[in-house]
Structure formats: structure tokens, C-alpha cells
Amino acid sequence: MSDHQLYLSQIAEVIRELFDEYDGPITLETTARDVPQWDSLSNVRLMVLIEQELAVRFSTAEVQGFKNLGSLIDAVVKRKQN
Amino acid sequence: MNTFFPWRPPLEENWAARVAELEAIAAGGEMPDYAATRSVANHQLGPRQQLRIERLAKRLGTIKGNGFTRIELGLLGNRTLSYLCDPLGAAGLARGLLVSVHEAPYDRVAGFAFSAKNCFERGLDAVLAVLDESALQGERPLLDRAAEDEAVHEAERIASAIAEAARSKTGCPAIIATLPPCIQMTSADIATPGSIARFRLRVNMMLGEGAAEGRWLMWDQAALASRIGIERWFDPIAYHSAKVPFNVELCPLAADNIASLLAAITGKSARALVLDLDNTLWGGVIGDDGLAGIRIGQNSAEGEAFVAFQDFVLRLRERGVVLAVCSKNTDAVAREPFRRHPDMLLKEEHIAVFQANWDDKATNIRAIAEKLGLGLESLAYVDDNPAERERVRRELPLVSTIEVGEDPSFFTDRVAGSGLFDHLPLNSDDLARASSYGARATVAEIRARVGNYEEYLKSLEMRMTISPFDEVGRPRIVQLINKSNQFNLTTRRYNDEDVRRMQGDPNFIGWQIRLDDKFAQHGTIGVVIVRKKGSEWEIDTWLQSCRVLERGVEQSLMNSLIEQAVSAGVVSIRGRYIPTERNAMVSDFYQRLGFDLAGTNGNGSVDFICAISQYEPHPVSMNITLCV
Numbered sequence: 001m002s003d004h005q006l007y008l009s010q011i012a013e014v015i016r017e018l019f020d021e022y023d024g025p026i027t028l029e030t031t032a033r034d035v036p037q038w039d040s041l042s043n044v045r046l047m048v049l050i051e052q053e054l055a056v057r058f059s060t061a062e063v064q065g066f067k068n069l070g071s072l073i074d075a076v077v078k079r080k081q082n
Numbered sequence: 083m084n085t086f087f088p089w090r091p092p093l094e095e096n097w098a099a100r101v102a103e104l105e106a107i108a109a110g111g112e113m114p115d116y117a118a119t120r121s122v123a124n125h126q127l128g129p130r131q132q133l134r135i136e137r138l139a140k141r142l143g144t145i146k147g148n149g150f151t152r153i154e155l156g157l158l159g160n161r162t163l164s165y166l167c168d169p170l171g172a173a174g175l176a177r178g179l180l181v182s183v184h185e186a187p188y189d190r191v192a193g194f195a196f197s198a199k200n201c202f203e204r205g206l207d208a209v210l211a212v213l214d215e216s217a218l219q220g221e222r223p224l225l226d227r228a229a230e231d232e233a234v235h236e237a238e239r240i241a242s243a244i245a246e247a248a249r250s251k252t253g254c255p256a257i258i259a260t261l262p263p264c265i266q267m268t269s270a271d272i273a274t275p276g277s278i279a280r281f282r283l284r285v286n287m288m289l290g291e292g293a294a295e296g297r298w299l300m301w302d303q304a305a306l307a308s309r310i311g312i313e314r315w316f317d318p319i320a321y322h323s324a325k326v327p328f329n330v331e332l333c334p335l336a337a338d339n340i341a342s343l344l345a346a347i348t349g350k351s352a353r354a355l356v357l358d359l360d361n362t363l364w365g366g367v368i369g370d371d372g373l374a375g376i377r378i379g380q381n382s383a384e385g386e387a388f389v390a391f392q393d394f395v396l397r398l399r400e401r402g403v404v405l406a407v408c409s410k411n412t413d414a415v416a417r418e419p420f421r422r423h424p425d426m427l428l429k430e431e432h433i434a435v436f437q438a439n440w441d442d443k444a445t446n447i448r449a450i451a452e453k454l455g456l457g458l459e460s461l462a463y464v465d466d467n468p469a470e471r472e473r474v475r476r477e478l479p480l481v482s483t484i485e486v487g488e489d490p491s492f493f494t495d496r497v498a499g500s501g502l503f504d505h506l507p508l509n510s511d512d513l514a515r516a517s518s519y520g521a522r523a524t525v526a527e528i529r530a531r532v533g534n535y536e537e538y539l540k541s542l543e544m545r546m547t548i549s550p551f552d553e554v555g556r557p558r559i560v561q562l563i564n565k566s567n568q569f570n571l572t573t574r575r576y577n578d579e580d581v582r583r584m585q586g587d588p589n590f591i592g593w594q595i596r597l598d599d600k601f602a603q604h605g606t607i608g609v610v611i612v613r614k615k616g617s618e619w620e621i622d623t624w625l626q627s628c629r630v631l632e633r634g635v636e637q638s639l640m641n642s643l644i645e646q647a648v649s650a651g652v653v654s655i656r657g658r659y660i661p662t663e664r665n666a667m668v669s670d671f672y673q674r675l676g677f678d679l680a681g682t683n684g685n686g687s688v689d690f691i692c693a694i695s696q697y698e699p700h701p702v703s704m705n706i707t708l709c710v
Contacts, residue, residue, distance in 0.1 A: 013130070014129075014130065017130050017133045017134065018133055020137060040324070041162075041164050041165075041324075044165065044320060044323070044324045044326060044330055045165060045330060048320075048330045048331045049129050049130075049133075051331075052129045052331065053129065058319075059319070060318075060319045060322060060323060063319065063323055064323065
């Protein structure tokens with residue numbers, strides 16, 4: 001499994017726990033618009049949970065800039081390489 | 083960092099299965115078992131387990147049923163507090179509370195405090211106000227002392243207005259959060275009038291004084307932030323991106339800290355600390371190592387750590403926590419260090435119940451609860467041995483068994499961190515409590531010797547004082563109303579404002595009852611509220627502290643109430659018993675006092691009536707002063 005897929009599967013578990021009413025697909029293209037419970041408030045909580053789960057810390061700019069789960073995972077991969 | 087909750091037990095393998103079982107019951111619309119639910123929540127939860135318990139708590143909030151104490155909590159702030167809502171539910175479960183959080187719309191502080199509108203649009207049990215200084219700050223030019231004084235006064239005015247609005251609009255007390263310390267700028271911060279650091283300290287002292295005077299309650303956010311470390315408490319990224327006043331990751335911990343305060347408000351704090359002996363109060367095994375061989379005091383670092391823990395235990399006792407010993411030992415051997423070891427801070431007289439024998443711990447803890455007249459839920463248990471802790475948790479899930487670990491240096495942190503003994507600002511009755519329980523255990527022993535009960539009661543030289551509700555007595559009255567569970571006929575809870583209203587209302591009789599005897603001043607031990615309805619009076623509330631059972635208090639008190647009724651020309655008095663899980667001990671109260679059954683209601687409550695002309699006064703074995 002590629003790093004991207006590995007992180008995606010970990011993040012998917014977090015998303016399913018936090019947004020328990022969502023049972024649609026979770027892919028690299030998934031965005032907050034796809035998940036009804038994912039609003040700006042719960043986004044902060046989700047970021048913290050992902051940071052805890054993957055042991056990373058995003059920067060102020062990054063948190064604002066993620067387009068979808070793929071770009072979030074790009075940032076994770078970049079952190080893990082450094 | 084491993085866990086926010088080191089004092090809770092670690093997750094066992096079957097944790098998820100246990101939760102699933104409770105979730106299934108809740109999904110069917112039934113309230114799952116109280117002890118089992120409280121116990122799964124009370125673990126070292128990781129982030130995902132935390133979410134699961136938050137969801138369970140939310141679900142349970144919608145289900146009717148007994149067991150948990152329900153709290154409607156208003157949340158008011160000038161920053162985003164939404165992340166506290168769900169964690170408060172989870173933290174409540176672990177402490178036996180079902181907390182429903184009602185969050186005020188963003189930044190309604192001034193609107194709530196100073197306008198006529200109630201943004202909660204309902205009554206509440208408490209309003210928690212978490213303000214940061216942008217809500218408080220006046221102009222504070224550096225070195226301008228007068229401006230700083232003025233800014234602190236302004237903060238006090240806002241706090242008072244919030245407390246007053248909580249009382250008048252939502253009928254409940256306000257809990258005001260202290261301000262977290264800020265990151266140090268220079269060494270001279272608090273020596274510099276006008277600095278942020280100094281302003282926050284002064285505001286916090288002001289909030290502390292107000293809490294001591296009973297003007298509001300206080301959540302000491304500052305203390306928690308210091309414990310965690312300010313650099314971790316404040317998360318600048320979350321603050322700048324979402325105006326979150328402290329690290330979202332820490333919300334479960336903050337929620338738990340608040341929940342311990344809510345537990346104190348609702349009388350769910352622990353009241354007694356049960357202590358193991360070997361390797362808990364001293365190093366080594368007294369039965370094997372002997373008095374000279376145990377490690378306590380100045381002979382070793384470990385010995386010092388045990389002394390420090392004993393000192394902490396004594397400070398708990400000073401605040402009214404009752405101490406008991408539960409040890410697998412021969413009684414005389416177990417008592418020896420208390421009697422003869424020069425470095426022991428704890429002495430026999432500090433221990434209300436000393437239970438040293440070879441029975442299992444659970445049996446002995448049950449016996450301790452019985453001797454103290456306390457429910458198992460009021461007990462916290464400390465034992466260095468993980469196997470014993472595990473067994474007690476399994477057999478007595480209602481007892482709070484604290485995960486103290488095995489190193490005595492950390493016992494104090496774990497017990498203090500647990501918040502189990504959290505309390506509101508103390509009154510003098512609280513301070514007398516521990517010695518009163520000690521006296522009570524002594525009384526039990528004398529009673530066994532005396533034999534004749536009447537003589538025994540007389541030998542106590544009891545003095546009962548009945549007086550109407552008043553300003554001085556009100557904090558204790560409210561406390562009793564909200565935390566008495568066992569000797570409580572109707573378990574109706576009233577807050578400070580309710581009691582204040584009754585105090586001035588001619589349609590109510592509100593009595594506070596004090597009891598003293600030759601062993602102890604028990605303080606206020608009973609509350610009676612009667613609604614006058616013409617020629618019939620109705621006993622709305624009758625509760626007594628379990629510190630003084632079987633003393634003839636209720637008989638003497640009923641005599642006095644009937645005398646009042648006679649002089650007011652009343653024909654009959656009605657009383658009601660509303661059964662709960664905790665008050666079976668008073669199910670026959672009215673019959674014992676000579677009332678007749680008047681009917682049973684659909685909800686299981688039972689009504690009784692007493693025709694004044696038929697009442698036979700009960701024999702009295704105390705001196706009664708009626709100040710009404």
C-alpha cells in the first residue's frame with residue numbers, strides 16, 4: 001500500500017467515527033462538501049484528530065489551504081519525509 | 083503523552099464490547115445500567131474512544147430513565163466554546179452526570195449580562211461563562227495604577243451582571259472561569275501595572291474573592307492551564323483560525339475538570355477516602371517487616387514520598403473528607419504504625435473506620451460504607467496493588483478506585499488530579515464533618531456497649547435547634563437540598579434563588595435544623611419545607627443528613643411541626659414519598675411517624691396524611707429550641 005493509501009485508510013477511520021451518519025465513499029478527492037456533518041466547526045476537531053492519529057502538526061497556512069483529503073495527505077507525506 | 087486521565091483505569095481488552103452492549107440498549111431507547119455506563123466512560127480514553135463515549139452521552143441525553151443526575155448547562159463566552167459541548171457529555175458520564183449543554187450564540191456575553199433578553203430561552207442548572215480578556219479589558223496604559231484598578235472593577239461589574247442575569251433569567255448560579263496565565267514577556271510582568279499578566283492575576287483574585295463570598299461559582303481555568311503548561315494550553319493556530327480559546331485537543335480534559343465542579347455542585351463528589359496500608363501509606367509490609375522495617379519518613383526517598391502522601395491525605399481530611407482504612411492484616415498489627423511509628427503523620431484518631439482483617443477488600447469496603455452511613459458512590463479507594471484495584475472495580479463499580487500507580491511519589495497527583503474530592507467554597511460545617519464522622523463511629527461503638535437505646539440517646543446530650551431559613555444558613559441549606567439522596571422523601575432540588583424566594587414567602591415554612599451533642603457539633607443536619615394551603619399543610623421537602631440517623635431527630639421534629647400546625651389552626655398535614663434508587667431507607671418514614679396512607683400515584687410516589695387531632699406526640703430524648 002502506498003503512503004497515501006495508508007494515511008487515507010487511517011483518516012477514513014477517524015472520519016467515520018466523527019461523522020457517524022456518513023456512509024459514502026472516502027477517497028483522496030473527498031472534501032467537506034461531500035459530508036453533511038463536516039462543517040467549519042467540526043473541521044477544527046477533525047484536524048486535531050488527524051494530527052493526533054498521524055502524529056503531525058499542520059501550520060496555520062496549511063489548515064486553511066487543504067483542497068481535499070488528497071492535498072491534506074500530501075502535506076502529511078511531506079512532513080513525514082522531513 | 084499517554085493519556086489525559088492517568089487517574090482512570092486503562093482500557094481493558096473487552097472495553098469496546100462493553101460499550102457496544104450499552105450502545106445497543108440505548109439504540110433501543112432504553113437507559114442502560116448506570117454503574118456499567120459510568121464505568122466505560124471512566125477510562126483512559128484515546129481520541130477515538132472519546133468520540134464514541136461522547137456519542138453515547140448524547141444518545142442517553144434523549145432517553146428517559148433514572149440513575150444519572152441530569153444537568154442543563156448554559157455555555158456563555160466571547161470565543162468559540164463549541165468544542166467543549168460533546169466532551170462535557172462524555173466527562174459527565176464518567177462522573178454520574180448527564181450533561182446537556184446549551185451554547186449561547188457567539189459573543190452574547192454583554193447581551194446576556196446587561197439586556198432583558200435570555201439568549202438561552204430556558205431555565206438551566208448552571209451557566210458557565212468563559213470570557214477572555216477582550217470581554218473585560220478597559221484601557222490600561224502601562225504604569226497607570228488607577229486605570230488598572232478601574233479595569234479590575236469593570237471586570238467585577240461584568241462578573242456580577244452575569245451572575246445576576248443567570249439568577250434572574252435562568253434561575254441558576256453562574257460559574258465564571260478564571261483567566262489563563264499568559265506567556266511571559268519579561269521578568270517584570272507582574273511588577274508592571276497595566277501588563278496583561280498582572281491584569282489576569284488581579285482579575286483571578288477578584289473572581290476568587292467573589293466565589294468565597296458566594297456571589298458566583300468559579301471554574302479555575304488558570305489552575306488547569308498551569309497544570310498542562312501554558313504553551314500547550316493556548317493553541318495560537320486554532321485561536322487565529324477559529325477563535326478557539328484553548329487547544330481543542332485538550333477539551334476532553336477541560337470538560338472533565340468542569341465536570342468535577344458540576345459533580346461538586348450536585349453533591350456527587352466523593353466524601354470518604356478508603357486507604358490500603360502496606361505500600362500505600364508506607365513502604366513494605368508491616369506484618370513481615372515489622373515496625374522498624376517499614377519505609378516511612380526520613381530514612382529514604384520512598385519514605386519521604388509516603389509522608390508527603392499522608393500529609394496530602396490529612397489536608398483532604400481538613401476539608402471534610404472522611405478517612406477509612408481497608409487492609410488485609412491482623413487488626414493489632416495494622417494499627418501499630420499509627421500508634422507507635424514516630425514518622426507517621428496519620429494517627430488512629432484520624433481514621434473514622436479501621437477495617438483490618440482477612441476478608442476480601444470488596445466486603446470490607448461495603449462494611450466501611452455501611453458504618454459511615456454513606457453510599458458506595460461516595461467512596462474513593464486508593465491501593466497500590468493493581469490486582470486489588472481491578473477486583474474492587476469489578477465488584478464495586480460505584481466506588482471510585484483511583485489508578486494511583488505503584489510509585490508513592492505520584493499518589494498525590496493522581497488523587498488530586500482525579501477531582502473526585504472537588505468542592506465548592508467551604509463553610510464551617512464542612513470542616514467539622516470529618517471529625518463528626520469519627521465521633522459517629524465512636525458513638526456506634528458506645529451504642530454497642532450501652533445496650534439500652536433510650537439511655538444511649540439520653541447519654542448523647544443532644545441539642546436540636548430549629549430556625550427559619552435565613553441568609554447565613556442558605557448556602558448550607560442549598561447544599562443539603564442538592565446533595566442529600568438517602569434520607570430525602572421527595573429529592574426535590576432547589577437552587578439558591580428558589581430558597582431565597584421561599585425564605586420571604588408567607589405561604590412557605592422553611593426550617594433548618596441544627597444538632598449538637600457531647601461528641602460533636604453536627605451543624606445543619608436537616609431541612610424541612612412546608613407549603614401552607616389553608617387548613618391543610620403539605621410537606622414539600624423533608625431531608626436529613628445521614629450523619630445523625632436513629633437519634634430521634636425526625637420524631638422530635640415532627641412533634642414541633644405539629645405544634646406549629648395546631649397553633650395555626652391547621653386540620654391535616656400531607657406528605658409524599660417519591661421513591662428513587664437511593665432513598666429506600668425512608669419508604670416507611672410517614673408510617674413510622676404515625677401518618678396514614680392516602681393513595682398511590684401513577685409514577686410510584688405515595689401520599690400520606692395525618693389528621694392533626696389524631697397525632698400522638700413521639701417521646702423526645704433531646705433538648706429542642708424552636709426559633710420561629
